[in-house]
Amino acid sequence: MQTTSKNVSTNQQGPHERLAEVVRRHIDCPDRSPLQSDSRDAYARLEAARAGRPLVLDAFCGTGQSTATLALRHPQHLVVGIDQSAHRLGKHVPGNAANYLLLQARCEDIWRLLAADRQRLDYHYIFYPNPWPKSAQFQRRVHGHPGFPLLARLGGRLELRSNWRLYVEEFALAMQLTGHTGRVSAVPGDTPATTLFEAKYRRSGHDLWRFEVNLS
Numbered sequence: 001m002q003t004t005s006k007n008v009s010t011n012q013q014g015p016h017e018r019l020a021e022v023v024r025r026h027i028d029c030p031d032r033s034p035l036q037s038d039s040r041d042a043y044a045r046l047e048a049a050r051a052g053r054p055l056v057l058d059a060f061c062g063t064g065q066s067t068a069t070l071a072l073r074h075p076q077h078l079v080v081g082i083d084q085s086a087h088r089l090g091k092h093v094p095g096n097a098a099n100y101l102l103l104q105a106r107c108e109d110i111w112r113l114l115a116a117d118r119q120r121l122d123y124h125y126i127f128y129p130n131p132w133p134k135s136a137q138f139q140r141r142v143h144g145h146p147g148f149p150l151l152a153r154l155g156g157r158l159e160l161r162s163n164w165r166l167y168v169e170e171f172a173l174a175m176q177l178t179g180h181t182g183r184v185s186a187v188p189g190d191t192p193a194t195t196l197f198e199a200k201y202r203r204s205g206h207d208l209w210r211f212e213v214n215l216s
């Protein structure tokens with residue numbers, strides 16, 4: 001990974017013009033695209049590790065640095081870090097806690113399998129998902145994806161972080177369309193970086209933003 005990074009550059013002037021239309025369509029028409037072949041196996045590993053504990057998800061966890069930290073913050077929970085990249089997960093440095101699990105899977109598939117089983121989360125962290133900053137890439141953003149309405153169904157306290165303020169504001173607008181109003185604020189700069197990308201963005205002098213909502 002490069003040690004510094006440029007600010008996000010976009011051809012959007014404000015929230016995406018089709019945000020409401022796309023999110024409403026996804027609320028009305030649940031995602032029925034095929035699951036990836038190994039998603040059910042990954043979900044089975046989550047269920048096997050759970051042993052009745054309440055769940056915390058660290059979606060798009062990268063190397064899982066944040067997952068290990070969150071496991072210390074939530075000692076009574078099973079904390080599950082999910083990332084699709086074997087390469088990133090392979091760089092995980094094990095933490096001191098035993099109550100976490102890293103899964104190689106597509107987050108949207110795990111959200112779907114959890115929701116199909118009527119599972120609920122206590123906490124859901126989404127730290128620095130890829131921004132997909134071009135307007136034409138809107139549907140690749142978490143809130144432009146057909147899986148987005150599942151977040152509201154999974155419940156819990158959700159926190160999204162990004163170095164792109166517009167991403168966080170769009171996410172907040174999309175969440176409002178599911179009936180949930182949260183709060184956008186700056187990530188305090190005086191706390192230790194929770195993830196590798198957060199550390200990189202801080203080194204690069206970026207402002208960092210978060211959206212928090214209680215979906216319970």
Ligand SMILES: C[S@@+](CC[C@H](N)C(=O)[O-])C[C@H]1O[C@@H](n2cnc3c(N)ncnc32)[C@H](O)[C@@H]1O
Pocket residue numbers: 059060061062063082083084085088105106107108127128129130195196197198
């Ligand atoms: C910008 S990195 C952030 C990683 C980590 N959260 C951090 O802050 O250091 C985004 C991560 O999302 C993962 N990713 C992208 N799309 C994904 C998907 N649909 N499901 C699971 N992981 C995905 C990538 O492999 C990458 O590790």
